[in-house]
Amino acid sequence: MKITYSPQLMEESVFRHLNHLERSGRRSEYDEFHSLADPIYEIPEDDREAEFAKVNKLFFIEKLGLGDFVLRALEACGLIPKRKLAGQQAAVPAGAVEMIEGGDADGEEQPEQQEETAVAETGQEQEEPEDKDEDEIQYDLDRTFEEKIREIMIKRAINKVDEGSNVLNRASGLPIIELRVLASRFANPEETQELEAFLIHEFMHARDMMDPQFDYEDAFIPGNPSMRNLITARFRLLWNVYVDARLARKGIKSVMPKEARFREFDNYYRKIPDKQRRAIFEGLWQSEQLTHEELLSMATDLDTLINQYIDYTDEFTEEDREYIHLQGSPCPLCKFPTYNWVDDPESVCDEMVIEAIKIDFPDWESKDGACDRCVEVYELRAGI
Template sequence: MKVSYSPQLMEESVFRHLNHLERSGYRSDYDEFHSLADPIYELPEDDREIAFEKVNRLFFMEKLKLGDHVLRALEAVGLIPKRKRTSKKSALLKENQALKSDEDFAVAEAAILPGEFTEETESDDVEQIEEEAVAVIEEEAPPEDTDEVSYDLAREFEERIKEVIVKRAINKVDEGSNVLNRVSGNPIIEMRVLASRFSNPEEALDLDAFLIQEFMHAKDMVDPEFDYEDAFIPGNPSVKNLITSRFRLLWNMYVDSRLGRIGVVSVLPKEARFREFDNFYRKIPDKQRRGIFEGIWTADKFTHEELLSMATDLDTLMSKYVDPGEISEEERDFIHLQGSPCPLCKFPTYNWVDDPESICDEMVLEAIQIDFPDWESKDGGCDRCIEVYELRAGVG
């Protein structure tokens, strides 16, 4: 399995990282980069793009070692055994040290080969990579007994995955992982990440946590036991967005809980994830809400279908973790979750009037039932709809 990085990601990541170092007073890498990059402007215009790509590749992979974040994340989730990375010393660096003048550098630059990253094989063959930077990883001797996290060394996932491609995301919505060619049997993990995440060395743990979480999602996608599939979510766009948000939350909880059990850092700690869960399901009584959260957090296995069912249907979630005697059917009917569609206007609702009958005039209820004959007070409604019908009934 090889790990490759898009030229756009390498270019912007190196630029941001070096600028941060320069502003922080560390100029050595910044100056070295410009000693290699500035003479490229003397080359013919058609040759500059390739030359800049070589310099960016050198700094991304070798000098700044930004690609190591990806390798560590792959190790942490068990997609690759714990390994060490080897590389041939970049010809670009060798040539630059040997050149004595800018003129010599300009002549030699066109002949420079890109840095190569190879995986050792029995025949010790070295494959030249021309179009993209490829981080290759080789097996390392078993580590000595230390306090480090013991990673899963099983090769089943590595052998199942053909390639990992890391690309630049254009915004936060674009970030995340996906598995291409999953059905065909030659899956490729595509990771999109903002280049700005690579800029600050002090935020390296946040970058690692993000990559680990997204690679866990990708690992689930290729895990036959999780049985991931591109499911169709019925309903209007607002309902689809609501179900998708709940599903993402439940899947993130499943990921974070497994990472916590093996001592690997996650994007959010348990209590922070509970606050997110609490925001989605705050209408469920406190005791039952905490019980549902703990039940999901301590679960060993979920399938994609189980998570999607719990995100889609509140009864499925409640029946799985709440005993029938703890809460009656009538009480369940009054649970109106934030973001659920109002039965009147169908828009996502965050300010519910749970029992209009207890606070509204009878004329308001009659006005609602004229338009919605099947509506009952226990169905509730959003505060705006109730206000509209109060005005229509002349009692607002």
């Protein structure tokens, strides 16, 4: 397995990181970079790109150690066993020396690098977690994933929507993980926790996609485009909860704490009564093993989600559930996906409106609800 970084990601990350260091008064790396990069403008234009790429790679991997965040995230997810890579042994002390010479050695990166050197000396066969600050984190030392991956490609995302992970070549041969990340996440040494949380979260999705038990499939989602978007959004939410909950149980920080995920869940499932909504979320949060199919069917069908985690009681009956109109479910009158429901028109409309609806839809009951447009149409028809 190999890990590759796109030249675009390395270029922009190094540029942003060095500028950040320079603005906070640490010029040594910045100056060193320019002492190597500036002369490149004097060589023939056709050869420049390759030379710039070399300098960017030197800084991204060795001098600034930005690839280490990716390695640590892969370790935290159990995609690679916790170990130190050969080749860093020589590079890291060299970088450390230069920082000392520059007189700008900061408290942030220095101990990190010493830690790596120390680990390398203990030998590669020993894999038990050894550093103090990472004691609480339980690493999964399973090698099954590493052996299955051909390549991990880290690329630059063009915007936030473009960020995320995917697994290519799943069906045939060895899978390739592709992760897109904003270069700006590598800029600020004080925001590396967020960077790592992002990487870990995304690699967990990739890990699930390769896990035979998760059984990921490019499933066809039925319905019109807006319905599909809604199911996809709910599916992402449920999968995100499943990812973050497992990380939380291992003491690993993810992109969002539990309460923030619950607020997201709240937004989508507001119409389920509070107590039941909380119970469903808790059930989902405690789930140790879910499959792609389970997540998707819970996202598609409210009854499946409810049945998975709670029992119907007198307090909340199956009938109550039938009258929950989730955003995007079709209006019983016009059949269009509905985002603005009138849940019980009887309680807000004139009797004549209800009667007008019943002329067209004799089986319809007020609790079936209707979209606000249909209600308006029947108000007009009833002359109100």
